[in-house]
Amino acid sequence: MSDWNSVAEALKLGGWVVYPLSLLAIVALAVTFDRAWVWWRYASAPCGEAARALPDGHVLRRIDALFEEDGAPIWFIENQVDTAASQIQRDMSRGLWMLETIVTAAPLLGLLGTIVGMMHSFRLIGGDGLVNPAGVSGGVAQALVATAIGLVIALVSLFAFNYFSRRMDRLMDELETFANTRLGAVRLAREGSGAPA
Template identity: 75%
Template sequence: MNDWSGVAEAFMLGGWVIYPLSLLAIAALTITFDRAYVWWRYARTPRDGDASALPGRHVLRRLDAQMGDGNLPIWRIEAQIEAAASQIERDMSRGLWLLETIVTAAPLLGLLGTIVGMMHSFRLIGGDGLVNPSGVSGGVAQALVATAIGLVIALVTLFAFNYFSRRVERLMDELEMFANKRLGDLRLARENGGAAS
């Protein structure tokens, strides 16, 4: 319980900058958990490679649906697959721009807290030569707490952003391989059907 009172005290020392930093932390955690769920639910790779056992909104099912019944011209199927892949990339990347913004904004807000805390400390030194030691140390503490919290938020968010960005890149590569395989099978079936007749 003593640890929690220390955390609460540190937040109180951080000053008003802690409030926007807390909002950034909540937004980063919300987006991270949302993206983790979306990736787990709609983009995990099937164990046996069978896309039919996956949920209806799974990325492979969405791409597979663009094949239709196979009677469309190949160029039309390719165009549909490209459009679906672009939409999938947008859907899976949703919110990553905000994570990237938080990576930049959190340390800057922490730095703002540092400046405000140091200004508070220097103001207490005053022109009379009178120094309030507890006030000066409180301003320095405010500066350090705000900076530390901003850096922690930025580091955690940076790892989440990089992880999901890399997953999007890998997913697009996998979707391209999946589509090329299906299109190759369709072309082969049409060539064999044309040769048989």
């Protein structure tokens, strides 16, 4: 219980900058959890029986549906696959710009808290010397708490952003491999039947 009390005291020391930093933390967590759920639901790699029971919005099902048109020219299918892949990339990366912005904004807000806290401390030092030592140390504590909170939020957001960006790169490679395999099968089937590719 004393740990929670010390956290609450630290937040009080952080001053008004803690409120926008808290908002950034909530947004970062919301985007991270949302993207984690979307990736788990619509982009997890299927295996075995699960491959046949993909949800309707799954990225592999969206690409696979483009190959169901019999007789469509290969160039048309390739164009449709490229368009679908671009749409999938936009859908799966929705909200990541917020994480990227928070990575930059949170330390800057923490720095603003540092400046405000230091200004408060310097204001308490009068022309005759140190007027209020407790007030000066409180201002320094405010500066340090705001900086620490901003850095923690930025680090969490950075890890989440980098994780989802790497997953996006890997997903696009997987979709390209999947589409090329299906296009190869279509070409082979048409060559075997004598139909024009």
